[in-house]
Amino acid sequence: MVIGTLSTAFLQSSSLVSLIVVAFVGAGMLPLHNALGVIFGANLGTTITGWLVTALGFKLDLEDYTLAIIALGSLGFVASKRDSPSYHRFAIVFGLGLLLIGLMWMKSAMAFVSGWVDPGLFQDYPLVVYFLAGVLVTALIQSSSATMVIILSAMYAGLIPLTTAAALVVGSDLGTTSTVLLGALRASNSARRVALAHFTFNLTIDCLALILLLPLLALVTRTIGISDPMYQLVCFHSLFNLLGIILFLPFTSGFARWLERRFQDPRTKTSRLATTPPSVPEAALRAIHDEAVDLCLKTILLNIRALKASTPSLVQGSRIHTVNQYLSKRALSYEDQYQDIKASETEILQYSHRLAGTALGPAEQATLAELLGAVREATYSAKSLKDVRGNLLDLRNQADAEALLTEIRNRSLKSYQTLVNILEQAHPALNDEHFSRIRADIAESHERLHEQMNSYSRSGHNELSLSTLFNINRELFVSNQSITDAILHLNTSQALTAGRQEQALA
Incomplete structure (x- = not known):
């Protein structure tokens, strides 16, 4: 589980980690029981994106430094020998600069949109509608991290309240499973079991998170005492994924046995x-x-x-x-x-x-x-x-x-x-x-x-x-x-x- 969390935090993509797990299990390099731990950890690791984006993109004023970071990264990137250590270091700096300027532009765009769009338009629907919207958007753009950035930008501009944003985040958590499901369509039965595990795990915890959305938000705002709405949202995202892991961990062996009975491998008679x-x-x-x-x-x-x-x-x-x-x-x-x-x-x-x-x-x-x-x-x-x-x-x-x-x-x-x-x-x-x-x-x-x-x-x-x-x-x-x-x-x-x-x- 720790490997899944750290890998996703480093790669900033739970879908990529899950696809790697699907490939490893399909090749027989990773047992299904161990793959479940990586899948659980990947769900928690992807929540780190929200913390980083909130801290760097919305809470620190880095606008004056963004172009300098891009300039430094691009110059070093071009001047360094390909595949050398410095080449990759400057590539990271350049990528960070692009991320920051992208966040800056998104904040500006959302601020412009908030000037002519009535925020009340997004506040009169049941939470399940926002949940389904989160599923759909993430399935289309194939990135829950990108959906999270969009949601945070909309919150920052005052377009959506915390409860709406929370329902969208829960939906994006389920929508990201579409990548793995698509990747397993033509894979082996072992890989299909991993995709089913990812979908079942996310569906279960996301349905629970939607049902317990208001109590969990109350836990974050009142019990934990976080006052900033954006930090409340990313904390909520981490919290319901952590609770899902705690819920599933004791039943990992039974869950693996249940999955083994799905997609039975075709076999010659023995x-x-x-x-x-x-x-x-x-x-x-x-x-x-x-x-x-x-x-x-x-x-x-x-x-x-x-x-x-x-x-x-x-x-x-x-x-x-x-x-x-x-x-x-x-x-x-x-x-x-x-x-x-x-x-x-x-x-x-x-x-x-x-x-x-x-x-x-x-x-x-x-x-x-x-x-x-x-x-x-x-x-x-x-x-x-x-x-x-x-x-x-x-x-x-x-x-x-x-x-x-x-x-x-x-x-x-x-x-x-x-x-x-x-x-x-x-x-x-x-x-x-x-x-x-x-x-x-x-x-x-x-x-x-x-x-x-x-x-x-x-x-x-x-x-x-x-x-x-x-x-x-x-x-x-x-x-x-x-x-x-x-x-x-x-x-x-x-x-x-x-x-x-x-x-x-x-």
């Missing part, structure tokens, strides 16, 4: 694990093996999707056809398909942990280790290509890139076809030499693509840097090697299983 008790090691290892095979097939299908390659001949095998049909029926987005792989990995790991708690013999432990190695490598293969998916999209938008893209697809599909053929076999009798040849083919493809990318970069037909092209090739190489290693682990696990069965029959 009935083998659900119906196989870990207390029967041989059956449990077979169930993990079959799930790991499906995971490898899902990874290959996801990688093909990242490359935008055609796969009619690749999905003719019974196992990959079944997995492909299951995913196709659910019309999963690329991100959801990746999350499906992560979810399957998690379930297999959790089941394996329960299996490891039983009395496994050395051979069974070795088999389990190979199976977990396959799961780990398959997931890493999917992640490697996912990391350069954006670069591949940029490459597709370059002139004369189709030949290079076709080469990338063809070489990858050749490797995938070989690997799928192995996975389709019930008991492939392969040795390390066979996989060494597959790795050698992948390495040769990597070198050939390296040369082609070098030539393409020198042709001058593209805007991508050579380092970006090489990064695509490197991640493609790592991805293909990882899925090959995953299938090698599966092959080794089968060899160990066959050895155990022979010993049992001897």
Whole structure:
């Protein structure tokens, strides 16, 4: 929570902090429970804007110094070397000057407006109307901080009373959630849960603040004893957000569990694990093996999707056809398909942990280790290509890139076809030499693509840097090697299983 408060106070944007949290949760870098704390803190941190604007823009007479601050900042900004420490320091000074002159102009404009607009026009409506106006304005301009500055300027000019301003502020607090909701529309289900958490939290505390608006204002003016209306408003803003955090904090774990039940991640069936008790090691290892095979097939299908390659001949095998049909029926987005792989990995790991708690013999432990190695490598293969998916999209938008893209697809599909053929076999009798040849083919493809990318970069037909092209090739190489290693682990696990069965029959 402290991180959310400080980050928002520094960045002066709760929407930006919330979008960063959405991205981190969607990438699996931040657990939902921890993300809630950052969201709570961001709501409190955004209230600091009101305090700063009131203190610097309305209570201190800095008009005589504003132009000097802008001049100093702009001169230093232009004279400093780009990306040097002084460059950024002067940029801050320049930005502060622009902020102050903007506030000065807004005060002057509001003072002019107050001369020909009757303040009574804004005083005869129910508080809920001002609340909805605050929601609408903030949703349109996508900044609760900007709305707060407008409200403070209107108060300073005497256009609106404290109660009206307070209702507008409460509305702006809810309106700022629109940014995160829009950002999560095409994101993963994990990111959607964060957006829902942000909206639910703000909706709850804002409705309570609207209901308790008059008592809270009385608390600020009479109990706390703040006499200045503008400081009363910003204190009210901080107070109801702080009370909301106090209300939600004890229920954070329950709130997180409730969110986890929303937007369930689409997943490939894991009935083998659900119906196989870990207390029967041989059956449990077979169930993990079959799930790991499906995971490898899902990874290959996801990688093909990242490359935008055609796969009619690749999905003719019974196992990959079944997995492909299951995913196709659910019309999963690329991100959801990746999350499906992560979810399957998690379930297999959790089941394996329960299996490891039983009395496994050395051979069974070795088999389990190979199976977990396959799961780990398959997931890493999917992640490697996912990391350069954006670069591949940029490459597709370059002139004369189709030949290079076709080469990338063809070489990858050749490797995938070989690997799928192995996975389709019930008991492939392969040795390390066979996989060494597959790795050698992948390495040769990597070198050939390296040369082609070098030539393409020198042709001058593209805007991508050579380092970006090489990064695509490197991640493609790592991805293909990882899925090959995953299938090698599966092959080794089968060899160990066959050895155990022979010993049992001897």
